[in-house]
Amino acid sequence: MRFKGNRPSxxxxxxxxxxxxxxxxxxxxxxxxxxYSEIVQERGMFSAxxxxxxxxxxxxxxxxxxxxxxxxxxxxxxxxxxxxxxRKHKGYSFINITGLAIGMACCLLISIxxxxxxxxxxxxxxxxxxxxxxxxxxxxxxxFHVSVTPHPLGPALVEEIPEIVDATRYxxxxxxxxxxGEKAFxxxxxxxxxxxFLQMFTxxxxxxxxxxxxxxxxxxxxxxxxxxxxFGKQDPLGKVITVNNAxxxxxxxxxxxxxxxxxxxxxxxxxxxxxxxxGRTDLEFGxxxxxxxxxxxxxAAMDQMNAKILGFIKAKVPDSVTELMLMPFTRIHLHSYWxxxxxxGAIQYVYMFxxxxxxxxxxxCINFMMLSTARSAKRAKEVGMRKVVxxxxxxxxxxxxxxxxxxxxxxxxxxxxxxxxxxxVFSQFAEKDLSWNVAGIGSxxxxxxxxxxxxxxxxxxxxxLFLSAFQPVRVIRGAIKAGAASSWFRKILVVVQFSLSILLxxxxxxxxxxxxxxxxxxxxxxxxxxxxxxxxxxxxxVYDTLKVELVKDPHVLNATASSELPSYIGSNSSNFDWEGKxxxxxxxxxxxxxxxxxxxxxxxxxxxxxxxxxxxxxxLDSAFIINExxxxxxxxxxxxGENCMFFxxxxxxxxxxxNWHYQPIRRKIEPLVLYINPDGINVMLIRIPAGNIPETxxxxxxxxxxxxxxxxxxxxxxxENFDEMYNREEAIGTLLKYFAALAILVAxxxxxxxxxxxxxxxxKEIGIxxxxxxxxxxxxxxxxxxxxxxxxxxxxIAWPIAYFLMKNWLQSYAxxxxxxxxxxxxxxxxxxAVAFLSVSxxxxxxxxxxxxxxxxxE
Amino acid sequence: xxxxxxxxxxxxxxxxxLGENAYGTTVFKHIRLITGKRISLGGVYFPLERLTNKxxxxxxxxxxxxxxxxxxxxxxRLTAKGIKAxxxxxxxxxxxxxxxxxxxxxxxxxx
Numbered sequence: 001m002r003f004k005g006n007r008p009s010x011x012x013x014x015x016x017x018x019x020x021x022x023x024x025x026x027x028x029x030x031x032x033x034x035x036y037s038e039i040v041q042e043r044g045m046f047s048a049x050x051x052x053x054x055x056x057x058x059x060x061x062x063x064x065x066x067x068x069x070x071x072x073x074x075x076x077x078x079x080x081x082x083x084x085x086x087r088k089h090k091g092y093s094f095i096n097i098t099g100l101a102i103g104m105a106c107c108l109l110i111s112i113x114x115x116x117x118x119x120x121x122x123x124x125x126x127x128x129x130x131x132x133x134x135x136x137x138x139x140x141x142x143x144f145h146v147s148v149t150p151h152p153l154g155p156a157l158v159e160e161i162p163e164i165v166d167a168t169r170y171x172x173x174x175x176x177x178x179x180x181g182e183k184a185f186x187x188x189x190x191x192x193x194x195x196x197f198l199q200m201f202t203x204x205x206x207x208x209x210x211x212x213x214x215x216x217x218x219x220x221x222x223x224x225x226x227x228x229x230x231f232g233k234q235d236p237l238g239k240v241i242t243v244n245n246a247x248x249x250x251x252x253x254x255x256x257x258x259x260x261x262x263x264x265x266x267x268x269x270x271x272x273x274x275x276x277x278x279g280r281t282d283l284e285f286g287x288x289x290x291x292x293x294x295x296x297x298x299x300a301a302m303d304q305m306n307a308k309i310l311g312f313i314k315a316k317v318p319d320s321v322t323e324l325m326l327m328p329f330t331r332i333h334l335h336s337y338w339x340x341x342x343x344x345g346a347i348q349y350v351y352m353f354x355x356x357x358x359x360x361x362x363x364x365c366i367n368f369m370m371l372s373t374a375r376s377a378k379r380a381k382e383v384g385m386r387k388v389v390x391x392x393x394x395x396x397x398x399x400x401x402x403x404x405x406x407x408x409x410x411x412x413x414x415x416x417x418x419x420x421x422x423x424x425v426f427s428q429f430a431e432k433d434l435s436w437n438v439a440g441i442g443s444x445x446x447x448x449x450x451x452x453x454x455x456x457x458x459x460x461x462x463x464x465l466f467l468s469a470f471q472p473v474r475v476i477r478g479a480i481k482a483g484a485a486s487s488w489f490r491k492i493l494v495v496v497q498f499s500l501s502i503l504l505x506x507x508x509x510x511x512x513x514x515x516x517x518x519x520x521x522x523x524x525x526x527x528x529x530x531x532x533x534x535x536x537x538x539x540x541x542v543y544d545t546l547k548v549e550l551v552k553d554p555h556v557l558n559a560t561a562s563s564e565l566p567s568y569i570g571s572n573s574s575n576f577d578w579e580g581k582x583x584x585x586x587x588x589x590x591x592x593x594x595x596x597x598x599x600x601x602x603x604x605x606x607x608x609x610x611x612x613x614x615x616x617x618x619x620l621d622s623a624f625i626i627n628e629x630x631x632x633x634x635x636x637x638x639x640x641g642e643n644c645m646f647f648x649x650x651x652x653x654x655x656x657x658x659n660w661h662y663q664p665i666r667r668k669i670e671p672l673v674l675y676i677n678p679d680g681i682n683v684m685l686i687r688i689p690a691g692n693i694p695e696t697x698x699x700x701x702x703x704x705x706x707x708x709x710x711x712x713x714x715x716x717x718x719x720e721n722f723d724e725m726y727n728r729e730e731a732i733g734t735l736l737k738y739f740a741a742l743a744i745l746v747a748x749x750x751x752x753x754x755x756x757x758x759x760x761x762x763x764k765e766i767g768i769x770x771x772x773x774x775x776x777x778x779x780x781x782x783x784x785x786x787x788x789x790x791x792x793x794x795x796x797i798a799w800p801i802a803y804f805l806m807k808n809w810l811q812s813y814a815x816x817x818x819x820x821x822x823x824x825x826x827x828x829x830x831x832x833a834v835a836f837l838s839v840s841x842x843x844x845x846x847x848x849x850x851x852x853x854x855x856x857x858e
Numbered sequence: 859x860x861x862x863x864x865x866x867x868x869x870x871x872x873x874x875x876l877g878e879n880a881y882g883t884t885v886f887k888h889i890r891l892i893t894g895k896r897i898s899l900g901g902v903y904f905p906l907e908r909l910t911n912k913x914x915x916x917x918x919x920x921x922x923x924x925x926x927x928x929x930x931x932x933x934x935r936l937t938a939k940g941i942k943a944x945x946x947x948x949x950x951x952x953x954x955x956x957x958x959x960x961x962x963x964x965x966x967x968x969x
Contacts, residue, residue, distance in 0.1 A: 030929030031899060037927075
């Protein structure tokens with residue numbers, strides 16, 4: 001518009017029009033013009049311009065507040081529409097919000113679990129400089145990886161290698177009897193360490209001086225629980241505890257209880273010097289039995305150090321086959337090996353769960369997008385109306401994006417609530433003490449907020465970009481059938497979603513099968529109804545009497561003793577030789593000193609020969625029983641009667657056992673040699689009958705009290721110990737099961753919502769079909785068919801992926817379940833059943849509706 | 859019914875007083891004349907529009923003239939609702955001011 005005569009500045013005009021964009025601004029400008037020209041006439045141009053600018057400047061606050069007023073009004077309107085939408089479509093909104101919330105909650109819970117796994121041992125101040133010394137032992141071309149080391153290694157490393165500034169030995173001690181006054185308990189979590197232990201690791205002392213606590217050979221550091229157990233409210237410092245009724249220890253320090261995310265778990269620490277004092281050390285570099293941890297100087301690089309210590313043992317013992325290496329302390333929990341071989345370690349579970357978390361989140365997000373897109377198609381008319389009353393495209397884009405982002409954030413809040421509520425239960429399943437307060441949760445939350453925002457944006461994109469471009473006339477006239485264009489998009493989403501779900505189903509079933517398989521696999525011996533009693537030094541002396549007395553008892557079927565529990569025999573040696581053995585061939589062979597009746601009590605099957613027997617006096621010092629693996633090494637048809645030698649003990653092989661699992665089943669059965677050695681036994685094994693266990697135990701206790709009155713009777717069941725070894729797998733199996741179920745539930749919610757949407761969209765079509773004679777089943781099939789096809793396609797996509805992934809995973813187990821076709825077909829069946837359940841409800845409802853209702857209005 | 863703000867009250871009264879001649883400029887001038895305050899044109903204009911939206915005023919487009927560079931006026935007129943609102947304000951004011959002495963000739967200190 002062109003103004004003649006005295007014209008206020010263009011800038012001022014522009015300011016006026018922009019500030020006032022939303023309505024017709026000519027009267028306002030007219031008013032300005034009117035007063036302006038009056039002032040020009042009265043007082044001249046200059047004052048008029050002054051007035052004009054003054055007015056504009058002073059009007060600005062009103063302009064601003066006015067435009068704010070309108071945007072607030074619009075936001076109020078948007079919020080109102082959102083809440084109306086939620087209320088009007090309760091079902092949809094519920095499905096939409098809970099679906100996403102459950103997905104997010106799963107993802108959060110798994111993240112907390114994963115972060116906790118990753119946080120192991122990172123709490124030590126010097127964590128980055130701490131390493132465990134490990135060994136590779138080479139025997140005839142095969143490498144055996146172990147994490148036990150010789151006793152003198154630690155001090156020798158500190159002395160000879162300048163970069164190693166400190167080292168501590170870590171000696172596992174068996175059960176020791178601790179007595180304070182009337183209170184006497186066996187303690188199993190006792191470790192003997194060097195004084196440097198408390199300096200290297202961050203286990204803060206509540207009481208006592210960490211620099212001096214372990215200096216004297218008779219000092220003792222205990223944790224809070226032990227302090228409470230023995231001394232109650234008294235000050236533990238300076239109290240004297242008697243160990244094994246012989247040695248007196250003075251409490252010099254109290255540490256905080258060791259947190260669960262520490263791989264070093266112990267209740268009591270005694271000084272290594274005590275072991276030296278009582279002669280329980282081993283000065284040889286050739287035998288390995290204790291842990292060695294070292295601290296490097298701040299600028300030492302691990303690779304260089306590894307090269308430096310590689311031949312350390314070989315330099316001391318010329319014919320050694322042992323090479324040393326360092327394992328970063330913080331990596332032990334997730335990356336250490338399970339067997340002799342380099343296994344994937346526990347990190348695979350972290351990967352597995354991270355993938356599941358991603359899958360579940362992805363499924364939930366897809367769900368959300370799918371439902372939002374489907375539902376928004378119904379709002380074409382609203383878009384038309386808004387445009388008719390003057391909404392601009394930008395307003396609609398803002399509205400739809402805002403709406404779906406608000407929905408997504410509501411879900412996030414609900415998810416946070418779910419996680420808080422479920423965390424205690426989840427901790428129980430996971431057998432960990434989990435909380436929100438885990439290192440790194442901040443970045444996960446930020447990430448999740450980002451994902452929420454992103455999901456909201458994607459979900460809002462269809463209505464925001466596509467619907468907002470509609471011409472209102474055509475929408476309101478019904479010329480545009482909204483939703484058709486997005487149906488391909490939705491189909492692809494359904495397929496992706498179900499492929500992920502099927503992957504999860506198959507994965508879970510295989511993992512679960514493998515776990516069950518490991519637990520129920522025939523061990524080769526009977527672990528049920530087997531009681532074991534740890535034998536302390538004093539009790540060992542009366543073991544023979546105890547056994548004689550016990551076997552007399554009708555409640556006891558059989559009794560024997562062993563050096564280690566048959567569920568885990570860890571000791572091994574390369575010192576087993578047989579006649580005709582290639583002198584260059586060396587390998588590690590497991591060995592276990594036992595008592596007579598070992599084979600019978602454990603019900604181990606023999607392949608050939610006989611078991612140990614008192615009838616042969618030579619059995620006591622010159623008989624060996626081997627397992628099939630040793631026989632395989634010897635490479636002969638029949639090995640019974642062969643001469644052999646073990647640590648200088650000459651003898652003959654009297655029998656060959658069938659292979660039995662003497663270590664966790666994930667490990668391969670390795671060669672094993674048993675021999676009689678009354679001095680080597682540590683644990684008594686008693687076979688009891690299946691019925692009336694309390695009575696049996698009472699009877700055994702009576703015998704015990706008669707024979708060893710000064711030691712408390714302490715007994716355990718072997719199958720419990722066995723189950724404990726699988727705790728971790730068990731927990732993981734349980735978690736996996738629940739997460740997979742939730743993922744499927746979320747996918748179902750999506751399908752349910754989608755099905756109800758499609759059947760609603762096709763109401764008229766269904767009505768007409770019915771009028772023309774379609775039966776209820778015809779229509780149900782019609783509505784279900786599409787979804788079934790999608791689920792079938794998803795299966796075809798998921799099967800090969802699942803097959804390769806799971807085959808790979810199973811490869812890491814020595815004994816594994818087979819990947820049967822049944823699992824895949826079952827997954828298909830489950831997916832179809834689930835799809836049928838969620839779709840058929842809607843389909844039948846649509847099919848049984850009276851066509852009059854759907855057609856009446858046109 | 860929501861109470862009117864002082865400015866809204868003044869604007870409604872001005873519109874009533876000005877009758878057929880009530881549009882932006884006149885309302886603005888009238889209020890400035892009576893109150894002696896240097897208010898801004900925008901400060902009058904937006905309340906006018908808001909009062910119209912709320913239904914206290916109705917508006918119609920009037921004539922244009924040379925002074926306005928050919929831009930038409932927007933005239934305002936009180937609606938029934940507007941009159942009712944003013945009645946209410948008057949009723950409240952009358953009661954509130956009832957018996958209040960005229961202190962025009964006294965100083966505040968002697969009250």
